[in-house]
Amino acid sequence: MKLPSYFSPHIYDFIENLSEERETPFLVLDLNVIESRYHELRQGFNNTHIYYAVKANPADEIIERLVRLGSNFDLASVNELNKVLKFKVEPSRLAYGNTIKKKQDIQYFYDHGVRLFVTDAEADLRNIATYAPHSKVFFRLSIDCAETADWPLSKKFGCDSDALIGLAILAKELGLTPYGISFHVGSQQRDIQSWQHAITETKAIFDQLRDKYDIHLSMLNLGGGLPAHYRQKTETFNKYTSEINEYLKVFDEYELEQIMIEPGRSLVGDAGILISEIILISHRPKLGCKRWIYTDVGVFNGLIETIGESVEYPVLSNRTGEVGSVIIAGPTCDSMDIMYQDKDYALPTSLEIGDHLYWVSTGAYTTSYSSIEFNGFSPLNYYVLK
Ligand SMILES: Cc1ncc(COP(=O)(O)O)c(C=O)c1O
Structure with missing residues (x-):
């Protein structure tokens, strides 16, 4: 898995240690990315006053x-x-x-x-x-x-x-x-x-x-x-x-x-990576030839901006090799809980249940939009890399 280069160099260790200790899904926020975006905004619009839209995160x-x-x-x-x-x-x-x-x-x-x-x-x-x-x-x-x-x-x-x-x-x-x-x-x-x-x-x-x-x-x-x-x-x-x-x-x-x-989004969006686990992989021939990948994060616990497939987060995994088209869906018993079905998402065919998926640029409008306990799932948790 290769993350964008603007993240702190130790982001990989941070995520790996957390993934060993904590149950997914959770968001990791790199505050250094937010700080550099803040400076970029100040330099880019040097006569403006920044009012951070707190709702973003x-x-x-x-x-x-x-x-x-x-x-x-x-x-x-x-x-x-x-x-x-x-x-x-x-x-x-x-x-x-x-x-x-x-x-x-x-x-x-x-x-x-x-x-x-x-x-x-x-x-x-x-x-x-x-x-x-x-x-x-x-x-x-x-x-x-x-x-x-x-x-x-x-x-x-x-x-x-x-x-x-x-x-x-x-x-x-x-x-x-x-x-x-x-x-x-x-x-x-x-x-x-x-x-x-x-x-x-x-x-x-x-x-x-x-x-x-x-x-x-x-x-x-x-x-x-x-x-x-x-x-x-x-x-x-x-x-x-x-x-x-x-x-x-x-x-x-x-x-x-x-x-x-x-x-809001431009300041904190890129600072987040959401880590989720694949709960189920299934083939449902009547519903097309794509593999269905069900993860423990979904529309209702962090990814609501995928409704209508509006926001297309980059999704990464640790597997390499041949990729195949997928439908990616969340864990709840609501059929709205499908993140990507029509958009062209492809993931390695070697993916297995229990593997992690990494959702990039998820720092904005994820934790703040997450439901309290729909289907009993907890709100999206987060950890901060300072
Ligand atoms: C009044 C207001 N200002 C700022 C923002 C932040 O917008 P963005 O996340 O696109 O930067 C919003 C977002 O809903 C808003 O309602």
């Missing part, structure tokens, strides 16, 4: 490392807030980035010093004005780039530009500070031009608010969307940063107070 060790590196945090819930507050992060480094929130949760964030809130709807904006008075608000613009993102986020959030302008005017009337605009081009976005489309639309709204309504926004939030390395090819990280920086030039006239980015 809320492991304490990741938060602790990122706090030390100076990161800010994009939070979706009270539990995420409490997690980062344990590490004594100043509230000025936090944003409540979920458009869907309860009144008491807004109040809780406010009581803990957070003054930066996202919104995309009037009722929510009014709640922010009541429970977090005089805070800064930014408005989530809806962007439709679903076709080129492997995990699109366009259906549920954001408002169109007319609605956004209405919200900014209302925010001012309600005594809030209309601060900026955010968007999310879709997670694992393979088309860099999606950012151009979003940045251009955002700039037009900035102009309109300034020229027609005397509302001066001072923050642009580029959201997430930068990719991790799965089987589906993406452009290089440098190409993403150079093109996006080029698109941002339209904002030069604005002297923005800050440009935020909210990386």
